[in-house]
Amino acid sequence: MSSASFSSPVVPRLRVAPSPTGDPHVGTAYMALFNLAFARQQQGVFLLRVEDTDRTRFRADSEQQLYDTLSWLGLDWDEGPDRGGPFAPYRQSERLTTYQPYVEKLIAQGHAYHCWCSPERLSAMREEQQRSKSPVTGYDRLCYGMTREERATLPGFQETPVVRMLIPDEVPLTFTDLIRGTVQAPRPDDQVILKADGFPTYHLAVVVDDHEMGVTHVVRGEEWISSTPKHLLLYRWLGLTPPVFAHMPLLRNTDKSKISKRKNPAARLTWFRERGYLPEALVNFLALLAYPPAKDADGKDVEIFSLDEFSRDFDWSKVNPVGPIFDLGKLDWLNGMYVRDLSVEELTARLIPYLQADGLFGPSPSLGEVARLKSLAALIQPRLVTLADAPDQLRPFFVPDADLVVEDDARASLTAKNAPDPAGVLDAAIEALTALPDDENVDLGQVQGSWTHDRIEETLRAALVTGLGLKPKFAFGPLRVAVSGRRVSPPLFESMEVLGRGATLRRLQALRTTC
Template identity: 70%
Template sequence: MTTTPASEPSAITPRLRVAPSPTGDPHVGTAYMALFNLAFVRKHGGRFVLRVEDTDRARFREDSEAQLFDTLDWLGLNWDEGPDVGGPYAPYRQSERLDTYAPYIDRLIESGHAYYCWCSSERLKELRAEQERSKSPVTGYDRLCHGKTREERAQLPGFSETPVVRMLIPDDVPLEFDDLIRGTLKAPRPDDQVIRKADGFPTYHMAVVVDDHEMGITHVVRGEEWISSTPKHLLLYRWLGLPEPKFAHMPLLRNANKSKISKRKNPEARLTWFRDEGYLPEALVNFLALLGYPPIIETDDDGERVEREMFSFEEFSDGFEWNKVNPVGPVFDLTKLDWLNGMYVRELPTHELAARLLPYLVAEGVLPERPDLGELGRLEAITALIQPRLTHLTKAGPQVAPFYAPDDAVPVADDARGQLKDDAPAVLDAAVTALEGISTEEGDIFGEGRGWTHENIEAALRAALVEGLGLKPKFAFGPLRTAISGQRVSPPLFESMEILGRHSTLTRLRALRATL
């Protein structure tokens, strides 16, 4: 059952959180949730909390937390409180808060809302198998331990020395609740959920309620897979006499076949993948917003309403409303992200794009770790040349590398050499002669007064090769492109020659000619 979404926000200053588990590379869904939490918080002057839920020690990975901090910071999704920055409700790691949960669990046991369970994992496995075989309408734990002492339970099969603690779900458990995105929801009836494991660590269900209360969280924003758990959490709030937060369940990110995007099957589910692939953080943030939120609507000069899909985080936050979130699981369309990324790349100032390319070029060995001023100056000129066609930062390397190759030993790709015709030697000889006539001094033969410029280079080569040799441009300039870049496809030829300079250009042409 779904009705109109509940109203928000309350008069209380909003405090929202994202609470990932450090069990591997951060999931892109963590950034997706953080984005929507942060947009609401920034609009209403609240506080955004990063809490690390590391109670799953079997899957815990030590480097995962550092990756989490690094990738969210790269995206600009900065938190006000967290393990690395502290805050009034520290500590912000669940593993450091174990003493916090014990009194709450004790209260539930004393009030009869929770009980010890000594069933072994083998017995529970057999119970599930039997329920599946018999197609029992009642599934979940059968309450064998409820109402028994340790000694009484020890007389029965499937006994474990170390008990867990389970909730005692009442028959009349409320299953409906209000959701800021979806309105009134009804979840299935839960079973007697474990709230403390045999190792003494609380389960997610217990820890999340206690931590959200202790940290003053006013709105719990999470994926729709947690809808079925919400009645359990609301029971815990009510049993413990704690104020209930508001809930907003976000749609899950999905593949084209509607399956949930997962790190095991989808490399793009890993948040680190996007930086490795050369996406801009602002493009990824914009893309994640569009997955669950409509474009910005504006009025054009003709008074028509138009959609704008490119917007900043600030614009997203300023107009944010929970009732605008689309509850339908969005398809994670990388083609759309590629388009957005290309748009953002082309809008960057050239010097800033060059600075963002630098780490990738250093990692690929195109540039040294500490390039000199001349190399950096050339990079900015090259960046301006390739920027109109660049879609990913990682795609710049092959285009930039030839500009830093030794002039007398430019690596020539097989397909570039293979497309050279029998007249390539004559074309290169004529090009060298024509370019030798261009002076680098002011006041050259073309009367431009600018010497070695792409305009003068193009004019000289067209006169010598197209008009002089009677060649079509495609065949006239192909050998020159091979000599300059070593590639069949390269940045604009004449501009490349201008950037390289007269000496380097002539050396490269002569070097290829010598091999033919």
């Protein structure tokens, strides 16, 4: 079933409709991506609607987080609360008067009824159904056909009613899905469509809003399959044309459980930005979770692609309906590939906020700090996985020489079995590097830049490998500890070049005094 199978003269209109109930879920970006890809391919419209009818879980700061994270990912929308559009307002809390006529119509037609049952009474009913293992679950229709006065004489009454759908005995339970073909859903119960606080539930609001906003394709998670018969009933009762439905597979943890913010920090969309993943890498990763990679001319998988490339070749028939495993190892690999593809200038610019957050840079880094960062970025780029890993790797190069901390495992390596006497190694290195001319004293006839990694390496190999007869790993280990305070660091000679002659010698001498 290809995308072309669903082409029509109508301009496709798709939407993502998150609820502002906290840190945006990564599933919001996942759904937005597939909606946007199809909308762009078909030259359609992609809109953002904020479904804020759940006032008990509403968080005022969450809406801005939605805008920030989706914009960061480049998943831009054409219409929305922040941008307006022909079907404004795009917040459900601002559309309450829109839903009331639809509720009244359903009640007048006998498709909905008032229910005065209290939450306590409903809770007791559900507990009894579970205890007795009743084959009939859901609301027991106690209020159906009653007036307020009649219901008030019975236990479990609350003054303000809700409105429930009246599900017919012969409710259709099958529907056609763009991804899954013919789908069989479970029988629904008499769903609440208007709450006691006057806010619609998701089920009514989504039908009304999708209709009024001209949404042609509803792409959402597979957890909504069970609700689709209710929605199709509402479309039919209200005389509205239903959209095309596509239910995406749910993202799953490695244990195959549904990924949730409560159990997995990676379910929070802001977590990826905090951890230093590149937005283009995350978008690429989310696409691969439910969609196969393209093939190159040799038939090999092409796993790295842009949003534009994904949109251009998008086909609903290729979406895998099986819930994908959220493998952060794959994301790390992808992110590393994207990091290595950045220019050094771009990588430097992207690293600055992480060094600021870590306290290594102030609000306005100096030109010297940025220049040093650029030199170091080129050194760590080949092994950098996420941008948030960089501050720890770069810290030795942005602290005063006297404040450099030698880590315990690095100091222990100096006296490890078969290790040479660190004092002798450091003395020889200090003597050799002291004799290496400083750039400021180079004669005009000499090649400029004597303090370069090539000259440093040549000098130290002559002094330590040839002069002392040491193997390189033993010869340079103490120098690495002295310069960085660590056993593992960016390339040694390049690090010395970036630090400069004075800082390098001070650090070598500082470690020598403790040996």
